[in-house]
Amino acid sequence: MANEQRIKPDLQFVKDVQAAGGEAVKKCYQCATCSVACPLAPPETPFPRKEMVWAQWGLKDRFEGDIDIWLCHNCQTCSDLCPRGARPGDLISAIRNITYRDLVTPSIIGDWMSSPKHLPKLIAIPAVLFLLIWLITTGFKLPQGEIVFSKLYPGDYTIDPIFILVASFVAFTFFKGVTKLWKSFGKSTPSTLQIGGKTKKPTLIESLKAVIVDEIGTHSKFNDCGNDNTERYKGHLSLFYGFVALAIVTGVVAVSHWGGKIITFIAPLGHTPMPLWSPVKLLANVGAVALIYGLTMLTRRRINVDPAKSTSSYYDWYLLGVIWAVGLTGLGAEIFRLAGVPSLAYPTYYLHLISVFMLFAYLPWSKLGHLVYRTTALVYAHQAGRLPLKREEEKTFLV
Amino acid sequence: MSSNAILVVGGGFSGITAALEAAEVGHEVYIVEKNPFLGGRVMQLNKYFPKLCPPSCGLEIQFQRIKNNKKVKFFTLAEVTKVTGKAGDYEVTVKIKPRFVEPGSVDLSDTAKKLSKDVKSDFELGLGDRKALYMDVPFAFPNRYVLDKERCTKEDLEVLSGSDVINLDDAPKEIVLKVGSIVYATGWKPYDVTRLTNLGAGEIANCVTNMQLERLASPNGPTCGNIVRPSDGKAPRSVAFVQCAGSRDENHLNYCSYICCMASLKQAAYVREAFPDARVTIYYIDLRTPGRYDNFAKRILNDDRINAVKGKVAAVAEDAGSGDVILTVEDAVTGIKSDNRFELVVLATGMQPSIAGERLPVDVPVDEMGFIVGGEEKGIFAAGCAATPLDVMKSAQSATGAAMKAIASVRGR
Numbered sequence: 001m002a003n004e005q006r007i008k009p010d011l012q013f014v015k016d017v018q019a020a021g022g023e024a025v026k027k028c029y030q031c032a033t034c035s036v037a038c039p040l041a042p043p044e045t046p047f048p049r050k051e052m053v054w055a056q057w058g059l060k061d062r063f064e065g066d067i068d069i070w071l072c073h074n075c076q077t078c079s080d081l082c083p084r085g086a087r088p089g090d091l092i093s094a095i096r097n098i099t100y101r102d103l104v105t106p107s108i109i110g111d112w113m114s115s116p117k118h119l120p121k122l123i124a125i126p127a128v129l130f131l132l133i134w135l136i137t138t139g140f141k142l143p144q145g146e147i148v149f150s151k152l153y154p155g156d157y158t159i160d161p162i163f164i165l166v167a168s169f170v171a172f173t174f175f176k177g178v179t180k181l182w183k184s185f186g187k188s189t190p191s192t193l194q195i196g197g198k199t200k201k202p203t204l205i206e207s208l209k210a211v212i213v214d215e216i217g218t219h220s221k222f223n224d225c226g227n228d229n230t231e232r233y234k235g236h237l238s239l240f241y242g243f244v245a246l247a248i249v250t251g252v253v254a255v256s257h258w259g260g261k262i263i264t265f266i267a268p269l270g271h272t273p274m275p276l277w278s279p280v281k282l283l284a285n286v287g288a289v290a291l292i293y294g295l296t297m298l299t300r301r302r303i304n305v306d307p308a309k310s311t312s313s314y315y316d317w318y319l320l321g322v323i324w325a326v327g328l329t330g331l332g333a334e335i336f337r338l339a340g341v342p343s344l345a346y347p348t349y350y351l352h353l354i355s356v357f358m359l360f361a362y363l364p365w366s367k368l369g370h371l372v373y374r375t376t377a378l379v380y381a382h383q384a385g386r387l388p389l390k391r392e393e394e395k396t397f398l399v
Numbered sequence: 400m401s402s403n404a405i406l407v408v409g410g411g412f413s414g415i416t417a418a419l420e421a422a423e424v425g426h427e428v429y430i431v432e433k434n435p436f437l438g439g440r441v442m443q444l445n446k447y448f449p450k451l452c453p454p455s456c457g458l459e460i461q462f463q464r465i466k467n468n469k470k471v472k473f474f475t476l477a478e479v480t481k482v483t484g485k486a487g488d489y490e491v492t493v494k495i496k497p498r499f500v501e502p503g504s505v506d507l508s509d510t511a512k513k514l515s516k517d518v519k520s521d522f523e524l525g526l527g528d529r530k531a532l533y534m535d536v537p538f539a540f541p542n543r544y545v546l547d548k549e550r551c552t553k554e555d556l557e558v559l560s561g562s563d564v565i566n567l568d569d570a571p572k573e574i575v576l577k578v579g580s581i582v583y584a585t586g587w588k589p590y591d592v593t594r595l596t597n598l599g600a601g602e603i604a605n606c607v608t609n610m611q612l613e614r615l616a617s618p619n620g621p622t623c624g625n626i627v628r629p630s631d632g633k634a635p636r637s638v639a640f641v642q643c644a645g646s647r648d649e650n651h652l653n654y655c656s657y658i659c660c661m662a663s664l665k666q667a668a669y670v671r672e673a674f675p676d677a678r679v680t681i682y683y684i685d686l687r688t689p690g691r692y693d694n695f696a697k698r699i700l701n702d703d704r705i706n707a708v709k710g711k712v713a714a715v716a717e718d719a720g721s722g723d724v725i726l727t728v729e730d731a732v733t734g735i736k737s738d739n740r741f742e743l744v745v746l747a748t749g750m751q752p753s754i755a756g757e758r759l760p761v762d763v764p765v766d767e768m769g770f771i772v773g774g775e776e777k778g779i780f781a782a783g784c785a786a787t788p789l790d791v792m793k794s795a796q797s798a799t800g801a802a803m804k805a806i807a808s809v810r811g812r
Contacts, residue, residue, distance in 0.1 A: 031643070031684040035729040035736055036713035037597070046729055046736040081597060081713060083648030389727075389736050391716075396725060396738040399637045399680055 009058035017055045020101075020114070021313035022094035028052040028086035034078035039224050040071055043389040047071065048078055048088040055091055065181075065188030067386065069095045070370070070377030075225030075232075076310045090311055097315045100369050104177045113365040116314055126357035130350055133158045142346050147337045148273060149349050155257065155272075159353075166361045173364040178376050185380045207382040215378060216240075224388070235297025238290045239323070245287025252280050273337065285334075291327045295320065319367040325355035403809040405802075406431065406491055406578040408479055409753075411439020412791055413783025413798040414584035415461045420802035421582075422470035426809070429576050430473035431493055435545035436535055437462070437473065439586050443522065445616040445624070445669065447791050448661060448692070453618075455538045457791075462540040474574075475541065482581070482761045486778030487809060491576045497569035499546035500532075505564045507532055507544045514555045518547060520621075524589075524611045526629060527621025531555060532565075536619045579809035580778040581761065582801045583771055587750035587784040590645040590652055598644055598746055599715040599724075604630035606715055606724050606744040608644075609662050616669045626673050628743055630722040635677060635743035638670050639726055641712040642683040646749030653768060656749030657788040660687045663747045664699045671702055679705045680741070682712045682728055708732075715744065750788050778808045 017025060030053055035046040047068035054062040063069070072092045079089040101110040112118035134140055134152060143151035153159050202210065215221055219240070222233040253270035260267025274281040299320055302312045329352035336345035363369060381387070403426055407418045410432030418428045430437070441447055441454045465471050474495055481492035500507070510532060517528035522535040531550040534542070546565060548556075559565045589610045592601040599606045605628045607615070618624040628635055640663040645651040660683065667679045686707060688696035700707055714727035724744040729736040755769030763774030763781075771781035782801035783794035 029647075029684065030731055031647075031711040032709075032729040032731045033711050033713040036711075036727045041736060043736050045734040049729060049731060050734060081650070083643075083650065085649050389738070391725070391738055396740050398740050399639065399678055 007057060007059065010060040011058055013060040014055065014058045016098060017091065017094050020094040020097040021311060021315070022055060022087070022091040023311070024085060024087045025052060025055045025091050025094075026086075027084040028056060028082075028088070029084055031083060033081050033083060034088040037078045037081045038072070039075075039077065040073060040221065040388045041068075042071075042386050044386075046389070048092050051095065052086065052088055052091060055095070063095055063098075065184030065186070066095070067185045067189050067377050067381055068092075069099065070374045071381055071386070073221045073225055075222070075229050076305075077225060079309045085308055087310060090313075093313060093316075096370065097313055097367070099373070100315065100365050100367065103180060103369075103373075104173050104364055109362060110365045113318070113362055114314070116318075119318075122358060122362065123354065126354040126361070129162070129357075130353045134350065142342050147340065147342050147345050149333070149337070149346070150272070152346055152349070153353070160254070160258075162357075163360070166357065170360060170363050174369075174372050177364055177369070178372060181373060181376050182380060185377065185384075189380070189384055189386060201385070202383055204379070204383065207379045210382050211375060211378040216375065231297055231301045235294045235301065237294070239294025239298065242287045242289075242291030242294055245283050245290065249280055249284040249287065276338075288327060288331050291323070292331070295324055295327060299324070315367040322355055322359050322366075326352065326359055329355055402488060402577045402579040403427070404429065404576070404578040405580050405582060405805050405809065406479075406489070406576060407582045407584055407782075409439070409584035409586055409783075409785070410434075410437035410473060410475070411584060411586045411783070411794075412441045412458075412461075413586065413785070413794045413801075414439070414582070415458075415465065416795045416798035417582045417584055417782050417802040417805070418471050418473075419461065419464050419468070420799050421806055422468050423464075424806060426470065426806060428471050429578065430471065431477045431479055432473060432475045433478050435475050435498065436539040436541065437465075437475065438540060440610075441791055442536060442539075443524075443610060443617075444613045445618075445620070446665065448665070449790075449792050451665065455536075458540070459538065465540075476545070479760050480573075486776070487579045489578050489581060489778070491578060491581070493574050493576060495572045495574065497548075497571055498543070499548055499566055499569045500544045501564045501566055502543065503564065504542040505544075507562070507564065510559065510562055510565075511544070513558050514551070516550060516552050516555060518550045523614050523621050524608070526607075526611055526614055532559065580780070580805040582780050582782050582798075582805050583759075583761075583763070583774075583785045584782040584798060584801070585753045585785045587788070588753050588755075590656075590748045590751045592644070592746060592748055594651060595645055595746070595748075597714055598641060598712065599717070603715060603717040603724055603744075604628070605635075605722050605742065606717075606746060608746050608748045609640075609659060609666060610748070612666050612669075612745050616666070616673075626670060626743075628722065633742070634674055635670075635741075636674070637678045637680075637741045638667075638743045638745065639712075639724075639739070639741040640667065640679070640681040640745045640747055641715070641726065642681065642686075642747045643711060644746035644748045646747075647684065652749045652751060654788065655687060657687070657689075658790050659747035659749055661692050661695070661790065663745070664688070664696055666745060667702075667705050668699055671704060677704065680739070681705070681707045682710055682726070683707060684709070684711050750784055752785055754785065775804065775808075778805070780804045780808075 032049045035041050035049040041047050069092050074089055074093060076089040079087045082088060101114045112122055137152055219233055219237045222229045256266045256270030329348050333345055333349040333352050336348055405421045405426050405428050407414045407428060407430045410430045414430055418430050422428045438458050441458060444454050446453055474493060476496040476498055477493050479491055480494045483490045511530040514530045514532060518531055519525060520527050520529040531547040532544055534544055560567060589608055592608055614620040615622050615626050616624060627633060642659060642663060646656040663681055670677050670679055699705060708730050710728045710731045712726045712728045716725045718725055723740050723742055726739050752769035761779055763779050764772050766772045770787055771785050780801040782798040783789060789797060
């Protein structure tokens with residue numbers, strides 16, 4: 001044959017995909033129910049049917065630059081309707097998990113994040129680090145008097161430098177990841193054939209605004225999905241805004257503290273510990289409650305979900321687990337501090353630091369990386385016009 | 400006391416075949432049929448494989464063979480309610496519902512016309528009406544009317560009381576049969592379309608099932624063989640077939656129903672014969688055309704107005720204004736997902752064993768889908784679609800096989 005195509009299956013890739021949550025992929029018989037069921041799939045090369053055959057056949061290179069794994073919002077409508085129980089939704093999640101693992105260097109972190117057997121190492125890094133600081137500051141003793149965490153971990157010399165370093169590392173890693181993704185999308189995303197009225201390509205700013213304000217801000221895609229997503233929608237939205245509130249609080253504290261060294265009158269705004277009536281503290285507590293509420297909803301959904309329709313991978317449980325740890329130790333430290341129990345307050349704060357470190361330092365290799373990667377993909381898709389098939393009179397084929 | 404009589408449960412093509420095979424070698428045979436007439440699903444078809452004959456053709460011969468053979472006795476409106484005993488010595492209780500019409504083949508069509516009330520016909524699968532006094536088709540067997548007394552008005556009953564062949568006092572009966580072996584030929588039913596929620600759940604007027612299309616195409620059907628849209632009676636200019644509507648799907652029927660691909664190809668030919676300008680599209684996962692049927696498929700698909708597209712339809716919607724049906728499908732070869740508008744859509748629904756979800760009066764193993772998968776050591780044999788999805792030809796073969804086994808099991812005693 002003139003245009004013979006040789007398929008080079010990567011069998012290890014098939015095994016990786018199955019290990020990362022796509023165990024059922026081999027059951028697929030390519031009926032294409034999933035691509036139709038998906039309310040978010042675009043008209044040209046829709047997902048997830050093509051991903052199913054690529055994964056079955058070990059065509060790893062086809063996934064490079066496959067923007068569709070990020071357009072999927074994991075509502076599981078495809079898996080519900082799948083006649084074979086092949087769980088396409090889980091396959092797409094598995095491919096995302098492999099992307100978290102492989103996208104950016106150092107790849108050792110990706111490896112460690114991919115399996116529970118490496119969890120002790122991931123915990124040990126911050127545990128040893130913060131234990132050393134404890135040893136240096138007080139010689140591993142509990143400070144006397146009013147409970148102030150900076151007695152143990154002085155912000156200026158320990159917490160802030162460490163987390164500024166971590167943040168810079170994460171930001172740099174994300175920069176690399178986003179650049180890599182953007183370039184790969186350019187190579188693989190099909191150009192969209194426009195039928196009907198002419199449309200102008202939106203600018204980057206317009207697309208960013210559309211994605212962040214209209215989609216992420218409202219979580220509108222969760223409700224565009226076919227299945228009843230109420231529990232997930234409420235949980236994810238609440239968790240998201242919980243994080244937003246806590247990010248604002250952290251920002252206020254950091255800016256007023258460091259900025260206060262120059263513009264002195266803003267310094268008291270973020271001075272910790274704050275009184276409970278402080279609006280910043282109020283926001284922090286509201287954020288923490290939203291966080292816990294969201295976590296409860298999301299965890300409950302994962303526990304109750306029908307395993308024949310969807311399973312949860314290690315990536316899902318790692319993220320939920322770490323956020324639970326952050327939330328509970330954060331609230332715990334505050335409660336024990338207010339209750340005046342130093343023997344519980346300081347150790348809980350120590351655990352809080354470990355979990356916060358685990359959430360942020362490994363972020364680009366964790367499922368939370370979707371915060372950045374998915375946003376990148378949604379902006380790219382918005383610009384490229386890769387949008388869901390909508391029923392429009394002029395786009396219905398008369399047969 | 401052992402018996403070498405054989406009971407056949409079900410009077411469709413398989414049951415009739417099994418009964419005749421056994422009777423023609425000298426065994427006494429009883430057919431128990433729950434409907435008022437024999438012939439089963441084949442009776443509802445317009446044409447059937449392999450020769451595309453109308454059902455009157457093959458069944459008429461079978462009915463003649465039954466009439467001419469004193470060894471075959473059949474009971475209609477009858478159901479087996481209890482089976483006791485063991486292989487070679489079964490006692491079977493059969494409950495027979497009243498027919499309200501005396502034996503003989505008196506033509507009661509004039510009497511039926513006098514009745515006021517129209518009743519939805521099960522035989523026409525919701526597409527047509529009948530009177531309470533009826534025959535499914537003109538060549539029905541037995542050629543004897545049946546009265547649906549519960550559906551009669553007071554006035555109707557008065558009209559009927561005047562007829563001397565109608566016995567309004569007919570009552571249910573119970574009989575006991577002694578047999579040595581039992582053949583289960585309970586056949587199949589079309590899968591319940593209301594469960595196919597993403598395919599319209601039977602609520603879209605111009606989205607019919609393949610069995611409904613057989614009735615529309617049948618000369619003795621509700622439209623006298625005119626394939627028209629149920630909503631407005633118009634001839635469709637474009638028709639789509641949705642394959643695997645419920646079949647090969649673990650949420651519905653977790654197996655291939657075997658016949659639907661051939662049925663759709665056959666029906667595509669009905670449409671093209673009736674309407675030379677019509678276009679037909681068949682949406683499939685795999686077109687399964689076993690054995691010699693492949694030649695038939697090639698011939699049908701050679702028509703450039705019949706198009707086969709690989710891709711399962713997973714969403715069906717009605718266009719309210721026109722009554723057209725919009726199918727959403729991904730063509731898995733081109734990778735294009737699109738909405739496609741058709742004037743008539745046919746869901747190729749699969750076959751579900753008639754006994755699915757029911758409790759049998761005999762203790763035989765049934766798989767999770769309702770097919771009979773054993774019981775032979777008890778002298779109970781499944782024939783035709785009670786055992787596995789089959790076409791008419793293979794059902795007949797399967798019935799012959801079951802009859803042979805039944806004969807062997809009673810002969811050995």
